[in-house]
Amino acid sequence: MTAFLDRCRAIAGAADSVDYVLDTPAAMAPYLRDWRGRFTGNALAVLRPGSVDEVAQLVRLCAEERVPIVPQGGNTGLVLGSVPDASGTAVVLSLARLDRIRSLDPVNRTVTVDAGVILQHVQEAAAAADCLFPLSLAAEGSCTIGGNLSTNAGGTGVLRYGNTRELCLGLEVVTPQGEIWSGLRGLRKDNTGYDLRDLYIGAEGTLGIITGAVMKLYPAPKASVTALAALPSPEHALRLLSLAQDRAGASLTGFELMSAFCLALVAKHFPALPRPFAAPSPQYALLEISSNESEAHAVALLEGAMGAAFEAGIALDAVVATSVAQSRGLWHLREHIPLAQAADGKNIKHDISLPVSSIARFIAHTEPLLQQAFPGCQLVCFGHLGDGNLHFNVAPPPGIDNEAFLVNQAAVNRVVHDAVAAFGGSISAEHGIGALKRDELARYKSPVELNLMRAIKAALDPLNIMNPGKIL
Numbered sequence: 001m002t003a004f005l006d007r008c009r010a011i012a013g014a015a016d017s018v019d020y021v022l023d024t025p026a027a028m029a030p031y032l033r034d035w036r037g038r039f040t041g042n043a044l045a046v047l048r049p050g051s052v053d054e055v056a057q058l059v060r061l062c063a064e065e066r067v068p069i070v071p072q073g074g075n076t077g078l079v080l081g082s083v084p085d086a087s088g089t090a091v092v093l094s095l096a097r098l099d100r101i102r103s104l105d106p107v108n109r110t111v112t113v114d115a116g117v118i119l120q121h122v123q124e125a126a127a128a129a130d131c132l133f134p135l136s137l138a139a140e141g142s143c144t145i146g147g148n149l150s151t152n153a154g155g156t157g158v159l160r161y162g163n164t165r166e167l168c169l170g171l172e173v174v175t176p177q178g179e180i181w182s183g184l185r186g187l188r189k190d191n192t193g194y195d196l197r198d199l200y201i202g203a204e205g206t207l208g209i210i211t212g213a214v215m216k217l218y219p220a221p222k223a224s225v226t227a228l229a230a231l232p233s234p235e236h237a238l239r240l241l242s243l244a245q246d247r248a249g250a251s252l253t254g255f256e257l258m259s260a261f262c263l264a265l266v267a268k269h270f271p272a273l274p275r276p277f278a279a280p281s282p283q284y285a286l287l288e289i290s291s292n293e294s295e296a297h298a299v300a301l302l303e304g305a306m307g308a309a310f311e312a313g314i315a316l317d318a319v320v321a322t323s324v325a326q327s328r329g330l331w332h333l334r335e336h337i338p339l340a341q342a343a344d345g346k347n348i349k350h351d352i353s354l355p356v357s358s359i360a361r362f363i364a365h366t367e368p369l370l371q372q373a374f375p376g377c378q379l380v381c382f383g384h385l386g387d388g389n390l391h392f393n394v395a396p397p398p399g400i401d402n403e404a405f406l407v408n409q410a411a412v413n414r415v416v417h418d419a420v421a422a423f424g425g426s427i428s429a430e431h432g433i434g435a436l437k438r439d440e441l442a443r444y445k446s447p448v449e450l451n452l453m454r455a456i457k458a459a460l461d462p463l464n465i466m467n468p469g470k471i472l
């Protein structure tokens with residue numbers, strides 16, 4: 001393999017060879033470990049090309065030598081898609097050095113970027129042009145646009161702006177044969193045959209390497225205001241969502257659900273964060289309304305919605321943030337739930353989606369089944385209710401060790417995922433499949449759908465060198 005790595009180094013040329021091919025354990029370590037620290041793989045080397053042409057040359061070389069490639073962006077994925085397996089036969093191909101904003105067109109409202117650009121840098125480039133790039137998630141300081149596209153990431157703006165797929169107009173991709181497909185079209189209408197762009201989005205690096213993208217921009221809202229409503233049940237949260245959508249329409253830019261247990265966890269581990277209510281309520285909804293007119297308009301919409309919610313007996317209590325700092329404080333409560341969970345110990349996680357209308361029935365159906373099977377277990381249920389996406393996590397009963405409870409993972413998954421399937425939902429709403437959920441995918445997708453997916457993979461990557469063992 002020394003000869004292979006020498007050929008990789010030769011592609012960089014002498015000037016660029018310093019950190020181009022990493023092959024010592026210490027240098028490779030951060031690229032081999034998954035974000036949550038649950039798994040560490042092994043690799044022949046980590047390759048860090050500095051241009052699209054170098055990516056293409058490296059892929060051609062890997063195809064010739066039959067070396068599997070694991071594409072990697074920020075390595076923040078949560079399903080073991082961006083790390084190699086333990087065999088040590090693959091290379092990790094990091095896109096981190098492809099980090100240029102190529103151009104921004106304020107009239108077409110598009111930005112064209114390299115795949116390795118950090119999400120936050122795209123947001124900042126958009127803001128500098130008085131535009132909004134609406135993709136936003138807690139990993140935005142580390143994750144890359146290529147990774148966001150490859151996982152079709154969701155985040156907090158989906159209700160108004162859609163997933164990453166909806167935000168993308170064009171792609172540039174290096175195929176498994178090492179050819180460059182330049183589909184960087186900034187077109188909102190283009191019905192010229194099969195949609196290759198949509199094939200690569202959400203493919204988790206199994207069909208090719210995304211090297212560039214044209215992403216949509218939006219007018220930056222003049223103001224966003226936030227409220228936290230205390231509610232008796234998930235059913236009431238759905239009624240509030242419907243009411244807020246009726247009154248605010250597209251101005252409703254966020255709607256998150258959190259249970260009392262989630263906020264109690266946040267209060268336990270982050271006591272400095274605000275505690276908006278004196279007494280707990282069973283559920284909470286965080287609403288965000290944005291206006292392109294003025295702050296007064298946003299406040300009027302929000303207060304109107306909350307007033308109607310009280311009149312209809314939907315909300316028990318509410319706080320409306322009257323400053324940016326207060327609004328950030330409310331969002332912090334939501335954003336700190338995963339951190340509070342992590343501080344509390346490991347638990348069994350599910351990233352599921354359901355038809356919005358069936359979410360309350362799903363929770364009412366599934367929670368008793370879990371209690372029956374694992375008496376005293378604690379449900380950490382929160383998520384992007386407006387998108388039908390729940391993080392439906394199961395923690396051990398009080399006093400039971402978190403690690404010890406993990407032996408129930410497969411049995412807990414069965415209860416939750418069977419219920420998801422019965423309600424017409426999905427076992428992966430936004431994190432993807434990777435290696436972690438591959439067996440679950442095989443269980444819940446129909447044979448017809450799996451065969452179509454296998455046929456696409458075989459047609460585009462007949463040597464099976466692109467991220468093998470992920471998804472399928």
Ligand code: FAD
Pocket residue numbers: 035070071072073074075076077078080081082095115116136137138139142143144145146147148149150151152153154155156204205206208209210211430431434467470
């Ligand atoms: P990586 O982790 O490096 O890779 C992810 C997958 O994409 C892998 O399969 C990899 O092989 C492939 N890949 C990466 N780059 C390319 C490329 N250029 N071409 C082809 N394949 C590629 N996700 C959500 O959807 N919503 C959330 O709210 C959310 N919140 C998160 C919060 C935290 C704290 C963390 C750690 C993660 C969160 N995620 C969330 C997970 C999310 O998938 C990732 O954060 C992000 O989209 C992945 O980007 P990345 O650059 O880190 O990709």
